Amino acid sequence: MTATEPAVDTATEPAVDLSYCVVNTNGREYLLACLRAIERTQPPGVKHETIVLDNCSDDGSLAAVEAAGHDVRTIALGRRTGKAENDSTLLRAARGRLCMLLNEDAELQEGATATLIAALGEDERAAVAGAQLITSAGATSPSAWRLPGVAVAVAGALFLHRAFTVQSGGSRTRRVGWVQSSAMLVRRDAAEEVGYLDPDFFVYSDETDFCKRLRDAGWRILHVPAARAVHHDQLSSDSASARRRLVEFHRGRDRYLRKHLSSAERLVVRALGFWFYLVRAIAALALPGHDPGRYLLQARQELRPARGEGIREAAEEYNRRARIAP
Numbered sequence: 001m002t003a004t005e006p007a008v009d010t011a012t013e014p015a016v017d018l019s020y021c022v023v024n025t026n027g028r029e030y031l032l033a034c035l036r037a038i039e040r041t042q043p044p045g046v047k048h049e050t051i052v053l054d055n056c057s058d059d060g061s062l063a064a065v066e067a068a069g070h071d072v073r074t075i076a077l078g079r080r081t082g083k084a085e086n087d088s089t090l091l092r093a094a095r096g097r098l099c100m101l102l103n104e105d106a107e108l109q110e111g112a113t114a115t116l117i118a119a120l121g122e123d124e125r126a127a128v129a130g131a132q133l134i135t136s137a138g139a140t141s142p143s144a145w146r147l148p149g150v151a152v153a154v155a156g157a158l159f160l161h162r163a164f165t166v167q168s169g170g171s172r173t174r175r176v177g178w179v180q181s182s183a184m185l186v187r188r189d190a191a192e193e194v195g196y197l198d199p200d201f202f203v204y205s206d207e208t209d210f211c212k213r214l215r216d217a218g219w220r221i222l223h224v225p226a227a228r229a230v231h232h233d234q235l236s237s238d239s240a241s242a243r244r245r246l247v248e249f250h251r252g253r254d255r256y257l258r259k260h261l262s263s264a265e266r267l268v269v270r271a272l273g274f275w276f277y278l279v280r281a282i283a284a285l286a287l288p289g290h291d292p293g294r295y296l297l298q299a300r301q302e303l304r305p306a307r308g309e310g311i312r313e314a315a316e317e318y319n320r321r322a323r324i325a326p
Helices: 028-041 061-068 083-093 112-122 150-157 188-193 206-216 239-260 263-284 292-303 311-321
Strands: 016-024 048-054 073-076 096-103 106-108 126-134 183-187 220-231
Touching: 016 028, 016 083, 028 048, 028 061, 028 096, 028 106, 048 061, 048 083, 061 073, 073 083, 083 096, 083 188, 083 206, 096 106, 096 112, 096 188, 112 126, 112 183, 112 220, 126 188, 126 206, 150 263, 183 188, 183 220, 188 206, 206 220, 206 239, 239 263, 239 292, 239 311, 263 292
Parallel strands: 016 048, 016 096, 048 073, 126 220
Antiparallel strands: 096 183, 106 220, 126 183
16 A cells, blocks of 8 residues: 655554665665565564655656555655655654665665664664665675764875774674664664754765764664665766766765864865875876776865755756746
8 A cells, every 4th residue: 555645643653663764766666676675574573664755756666666566655755855854754754663764776685674673672772773785796885984083084094994984894783983874773762862864964974964963962873784785876877977976975074074073173184085085086097997087076075065066956956847846
């Protein structure tokens, strides 16, 4: 059954243990695969619901979900908005005490949900448990990191970022700085306590800021390698949007730095970040398969993150073309 509706008044609805919260933007086939994975891996005995927030798609995503007979609630937006705002809308609408935030291009693997639930169950002060992400080709990808700051920037400038900053190595559940929200289990009352995700982040650094605020409030963030999810990262194959994504990435990073670091710390982090990308651009001139222009763009955005048009402007342009009012 599907229904188009605003956020649910959770006080008048029966409680469930787990809410699957999926954001979809023109990802019809990925979305259907995501929903099939949810149904295939759902732990027995766990009362659950699935909510799909459709971010004003025009590819027939919701019609396809209804035709496939998936048991979901849907929230159909009339205009495109940012990932942080969409995740917050889902968290507010959810009835579960736990919420599994998922991108439409993420597929939970067998046992992932049960393992993440167990991780939060074993640590009452853990607010978030993130899965180990797997590429479409089956390789593990970085899924947890230290929070940005001067130490992380120094490690990057020394090209020690993989050893120092990435925290998703190993096979043991561990406390980390932040995890990616492509497959992230959240304790809903903790999210409510900190005001959910900040909608000023359109996309990128939104989950970093969310985890930072949770940690500041005394909660813990866990990375759970035994819980695995394939993340297809559909946008990685879209070369037309690559420039916009880089602009938005640095814009989100800058917003995070402005919220959480001092002016002096930001200056150091930007200078070291510029050095990191400049050296990579020079190295790319001699390395096959590397694009020096991409690294030069990132070096420029590190110094001037407000410059250029990102994914936010693309969404605004889509809304204008569709004559959707703000």
